[in-house]
Amino acid sequence: MGEPAEPRTVPRPDGWKPALYDRFRTERRQPALDLMALIEAPAHAPRVLDLGCGTGELTRELHERLGAVETLGLDRSPAMLDAARARAGGGLHFAAREIADAIADPALAGRFDVVFSNAALHWLPEHRVLWPALARLLAPAGQLAIQIPAMDDDITHTACEELAHAPDFASALAGTTDRLPILRPEEYAALLFAAGLRPPRVELRVYPHELACREELVTWFRGSLLTTCEARLTPELFHDFLDAWRERVFGVYSDAQPVFLGFRRVLMWARRPT
Numbered sequence: 001m002g003e004p005a006e007p008r009t010v011p012r013p014d015g016w017k018p019a020l021y022d023r024f025r026t027e028r029r030q031p032a033l034d035l036m037a038l039i040e041a042p043a044h045a046p047r048v049l050d051l052g053c054g055t056g057e058l059t060r061e062l063h064e065r066l067g068a069v070e071t072l073g074l075d076r077s078p079a080m081l082d083a084a085r086a087r088a089g090g091g092l093h094f095a096a097r098e099i100a101d102a103i104a105d106p107a108l109a110g111r112f113d114v115v116f117s118n119a120a121l122h123w124l125p126e127h128r129v130l131w132p133a134l135a136r137l138l139a140p141a142g143q144l145a146i147q148i149p150a151m152d153d154d155i156t157h158t159a160c161e162e163l164a165h166a167p168d169f170a171s172a173l174a175g176t177t178d179r180l181p182i183l184r185p186e187e188y189a190a191l192l193f194a195a196g197l198r199p200p201r202v203e204l205r206v207y208p209h210e211l212a213c214r215e216e217l218v219t220w221f222r223g224s225l226l227t228t229c230e231a232r233l234t235p236e237l238f239h240d241f242l243d244a245w246r247e248r249v250f251g252v253y254s255d256a257q258p259v260f261l262g263f264r265r266v267l268m269w270a271r272r273p274t
């Protein structure tokens with residue numbers, strides 16, 4: 001027997017707070033609605049998989065829009081799943097699961113008419129390996145619809161990675177917030193094509209957000225990117241971390257009011273041939 005396989009993702013304590021994530025509910029909903037609009041009406045009531053379903057609000061919406069016979073939402077955050085489970089019923093189920101494990105599960109291969117993931121897969125590494133594996137979840141004529149933020153080289157993200165390696169924070173954070181580089185849109189299109197999906201439609205969109213002031217940037221990213229840091233640091237250290245993060249980020253984002261946040265996202269859709 002060989003060595004046990006290395007885990008594919010770094011286990012992290014749960015820092016997700018549904019109420020904080022929903023603080024920008026309208027802004028965060030729009031890309032998901034745009035993604036749903038890319039899905040073509042299925043020929044029959046579909047089986048749907050939502051990877052990184054979060055609070056399940058969008059999973060419920062997707063389930064109803066598609067008239068799905070069964071929808072499974074997966075997430076690893078207990079707090080997000082608590083919110084999601086209140087939305088279960090009528091063929092909609094939620095379960096606690098690592099996305100990478102689900103994708104590698106032979107029991108799920110070829111099972112789904114729609115595989116959907118909104119703002120979750122950027123948390124996973126190795127997209128060149130992950131994307132072909134995602135395609136294997138699809139039944140014949142199945143559709144894949146994915147949206148990921150492409151902000152990995154923005155100061156909000158690079159400051160987080162840099163600070164995680166600073167002496168004050170490294171023992172708690174080093175390696176946990178390292179940037180997971182997002183590929184170029186055409187690379188995702190090529191991966192989908194190589195996985196046999198036709199035609200791959202991939203586009204980069206910039207969602208323009210007006211934030212009242214720069215402090216809103218802190219609120220925005222405390223609801224997502226910074227959840228890992230908050231979960232791993234003491235309240236005092238997280239306070240210091242936020243001060244240092246603020247200093248770096250505010251050095252780049254001007255203090256004009258409103259503050260413009262041009263949030264880049266990649267939306268992609270493709271279908272497995274029959």
Ligand SMILES: C[S@@+](CC[C@H](N)C(=O)[O-])C[C@H]1O[C@@H](n2cnc3c(N)ncnc32)[C@H](O)[C@@H]1O
Nearest residue numbers: 052053054075076077080098099118119120123
């Ligand atoms: C930004 S939220 C998006 C939630 C939902 N899709 C939405 O659009 O409202 C990202 C979600 O992905 C989940 N997530 C991130 N990495 C994951 C992983 N490796 N396995 C399972 N869930 C993951 C988080 O717990 C979180 O609920």
